Amino acid sequence: MNRTKILLFLTTVLLLLGLAACELPAPGSQQPSATNTPVPPLLGVPTQAIILPSPTPLPVAPVASPTPTTDPALLVASATPPPAPEATAVPAPDTSSPTGETIHTVAAGENLFRIGLRYGFTVQELATYNGIANPNVLSVGQQIRIPAR
Known part of the structure; x- marks a missing residue:
């Protein structure tokens, strides 16, 4: 309950400060006109940093084509x-x-599943016959005994 009162108070104060920051023009003062009057530059912003679009396009110099190289340090991987x-x-x-x-x-x-398909045995039969504890783990080059039929 106390927390709700504090939040309500802070919200009211912030709202009032925001309204006070909105300044109404004094009676009889001039309203800004919508004419093309020059606007002074903002302080701290250099006017050279602002690039305005040109009404006419400027010519662009062609870029020289890259020279093929065989230097392995400069080769770029293909896409x-x-x-x-x-x-x-x-x-x-x-x-x-x-x-x-x-x-x-x-x-x-x-x-073991593929080997079992090839020889007509189940995974469990091959694992039991070869004493394999985990039938999901085989090594390349491991020898599997296939029982006679």
């Missing part, structure tokens, strides 16, 4: 880089062991 060659994962050749199981070497981009 569109050249296309990168597509990387294709080439799985390593599979080898068969005397027990009938196949050894698959993991290539880049492969996971």
